[in-house]
Amino acid sequence: MGKLPCGGGTSGFLAVMGERIFRMSIRGYVLVETEVGRTQAVGDAIRHVTPDLAKITAVDTVTGPFDVIVQLEADDLDKLGKAITEDLQTLDGVQRTTTCLSVNL
Numbered sequence: 001m002g003k004l005p006c007g008g009g010t011s012g013f014l015a016v017m018g019e020r021i022f023r024m025s026i027r028g029y030v031l032v033e034t035e036v037g038r039t040q041a042v043g044d045a046i047r048h049v050t051p052d053l054a055k056i057t058a059v060d061t062v063t064g065p066f067d068v069i070v071q072l073e074a075d076d077l078d079k080l081g082k083a084i085t086e087d088l089q090t091l092d093g094v095q096r097t098t099t100c101l102s103v104n105l
Helices: 039-047 077-088
Strands: 013-017 020-024 026-034 055-061 068-074 094-101
Touching: 026 039, 026 077, 039 055, 039 068, 068 077, 077 094
Parallel strands: none
Antiparallel strands: 013 020, 026 068, 026 094, 055 068
């Protein structure tokens, strides 16, 4: 195997272990703030969203400064971003989102 080129962006990961190949996606957690009284409706709406570019793996309504936490996975960061901006942020009742990317340290 050759070295990775300098520059560019992350487009998922491909791990090769012996003869086994694993494709690893980008995972993000979207912390959603809703309009007052809209938490349940927003959570339900997110559970019914089927983004073309990402997969929603979990939706939880929570207490604290955020109202809903959504876990998504996509093949690359651009697809994850589009799913968030086009499919989640446009839902009625969503006031603000904060996205946290999962990393392996």
